[in-house]
Amino acid sequence: xxxxxxxxxxxxxxxxxxxxxxxxxxxxxxxxxxxxxxxxxxxxxxxxxxxxxxxxxxxxxxxxxxxxxxxxxxxxxxxxxxxxxxxxxxxxxxxxxxxxxxxxxxxxxxxxxxxxxxxxxxxxxxxxxxxxxxxxxxxxxxxxxxxxxxxxxxxxxxxxxxxxxxxxxxxxxxxxxxxxxxxxxxxxxxxxxxxxxxxxxxxxxxxxxxxxxxxxxxxxxxxxxxxxxxxxxxxxxxxxxxxxxxxxxxxxxxxxxxxxxxxxxxxxxxxxxxxxxxxxxxxxxxxxxxxxxxxxxxxxxxxxxxxxxxxxxxxxxxxxxxxxxxxxxxxxxxxxxxxxxxxxxxxxxxxxxxxxxxxxxxxxxxxxxxxxxxxxxxxxxxxxxxxxxxxxxxxxxxxxxxxxxxxxxxxxxxxxxxxxxxxxxxxxxxxxxxxxxxxxxxxxxxxxxxxx
Ligand code: NCD
Ligand code: ZN
Numbered sequence: 001x002x003x004x005x006x007x008x009x010x011x012x013x014x015x016x017x018x019x020x021x022x023x024x025x026x027x028x029x030x031x032x033x034x035x036x037x038x039x040x041x042x043x044x045x046x047x048x049x050x051x052x053x054x055x056x057x058x059x060x061x062x063x064x065x066x067x068x069x070x071x072x073x074x075x076x077x078x079x080x081x082x083x084x085x086x087x088x089x090x091x092x093x094x095x096x097x098x099x100x101x102x103x104x105x106x107x108x109x110x111x112x113x114x115x116x117x118x119x120x121x122x123x124x125x126x127x128x129x130x131x132x133x134x135x136x137x138x139x140x141x142x143x144x145x146x147x148x149x150x151x152x153x154x155x156x157x158x159x160x161x162x163x164x165x166x167x168x169x170x171x172x173x174x175x176x177x178x179x180x181x182x183x184x185x186x187x188x189x190x191x192x193x194x195x196x197x198x199x200x201x202x203x204x205x206x207x208x209x210x211x212x213x214x215x216x217x218x219x220x221x222x223x224x225x226x227x228x229x230x231x232x233x234x235x236x237x238x239x240x241x242x243x244x245x246x247x248x249x250x251x252x253x254x255x256x257x258x259x260x261x262x263x264x265x266x267x268x269x270x271x272x273x274x275x276x277x278x279x280x281x282x283x284x285x286x287x288x289x290x291x292x293x294x295x296x297x298x299x300x301x302x303x304x305x306x307x308x309x310x311x312x313x314x315x316x317x318x319x320x321x322x323x324x325x326x327x328x329x330x331x332x333x334x335x336x337x338x339x340x341x342x343x344x345x346x347x348x349x350x351x352x353x354x355x356x357x358x359x360x361x362x363x364x365x366x367x368x369x370x371x372x373x374x375x376x377x378x379x380x381x382x383x384x385x386x387x388x389x390x391x392x393x394x395x396x397x398x399x400x401x402x403x404x405x406x407x408x409x410x411x412x413x414x415x416x417x418x419x420x421x422x423x424x425x426x427x428x429x430x431x432x433x434x435x436x437x438x439x440x441x442x443x444x445x446x447x448x449x450x451x452x
Pocket of ligand 2: 167168169194265266310311
């Protein structure tokens with residue numbers, strides 16, 4: 001019997017608008033063996049014309065929608081191991097695929113804390129075995145978040161662990177932070193900083209606790225209680241702004257002294273992003289991320305003030321500064337800080353919201369439709385730039401790169417309902433809001449992993 005050569009089926013996505021950091025044109029993309037085989041620019045609306053490009057390929061009609069490189073998220077919490085009541089690998093990865101993400105960087109604030117290369121490798125392997133997304137697992141800056149011991153970083157391998165972080169908190173001691181950053185510098189690892197002065201964050205806690213207690217009491221006193229709740233939250237936020245501003249400066253200065261690559265996570269204030277701008281002007285290797293919630297929403301409304309998240313939503317001036325930083329290149333990437341919690345945990349004040357499934361829509365609505373960014377710029381912020389920071393050969397529509405692709409409708413409006421999402425976390429800061437821009441399909445390594 002003749003041995004039949006197994007040929008992998010090719011796919012041609014035609015009738016598409018192609019957008020990446022460098023491209024904004026109509027065209028078609030041929031996928032083969034998990035990679036982008038060819039990018040065709042031109043009008044391939046007609047099926048016959050498309051078929052002539054690759055007669056043996058399966059056709060996928062994009063119906064005029066926009067095909068982009070999948071998004072890359074440098075800040076995600078999947079809560080595995082140890083907190084899978086909030087999220088698990090299956091729901092987290094399904095949420096990533098539904099949001100158009102092909103790469104995620106997982107934070108180490110799990111149970112136990114990820115403080116060994118072995119645990120990180122195990123989580124990565126388990127997550128990637130699902131075939132939905134490329135996954136990088138960060139390790140903590142101090143062992144088990146002790147705030148003291150950095151011996152677990154002695155021979156860290158940047159190929160396996162490109163990023164380390166204490167996310168969820170900062171490292172209180174500047175001396176310990178310096179030790180961690182020196183080890184990162186020696187091994188070529190990026191230090192992602194949750195910049196928040198520990199003592200000031202501690203000082204903010206009673207205000208948040210008081211707001212929560214007042215909210216639970218609720219009832220008779222009405223407007224007066226509501227105003228007291230808001231006043232407590234304003235006090236907390238003022239302390240948390242100072243905590244971010246001072247810690248961002250500190251972390252940049254320590255990184256400068258250690259000579260390490262530093263990434264400022266979830267920049268939320270005008271002053272902290274300006275510290276990044278100054279450091280960049282001085283030639284430092286510093287990068288920064290901004291989350292969709294911080295560039296889309298503010299604490300100026302009661303609803304925004306009461307959204308419990310770290311860092312908190314800020315003022316309209318801060319929000320505008322973040323948008324200008326994204327525009328002028330001070331902020332390099334959009335990261336979601338996808339932080340799922342159970343409904344009960346949200347009730348009792350756990351900070352954070354899900355974000356993977358609304359990230360593109362928020363960026364498209366606020367940055368493209370309102371602030372007049374090009375969609376290419378958004379693609380740079382969500383794909384090409386994070387790929388470059390992480391040293392990944394992806395994030396562009398280019399032959400020989402992995403076929404991690406997302407098909408979006410730039411003009412489709414939809415109303416966010418957390419309950420409809422794939423994540424276990426149902427609390428979204430965009431609940432009930434109408435956003436423009438919808439993810440319709442996601443391919444990972446050429447395989448269709450989401451169809452919406
Ligand atoms: C994050 C979480 O829940 O793990 N919460 C949040 O409010 N952002 C921690 C973090 O990213 O700081
Ligand atoms: Zn954080």
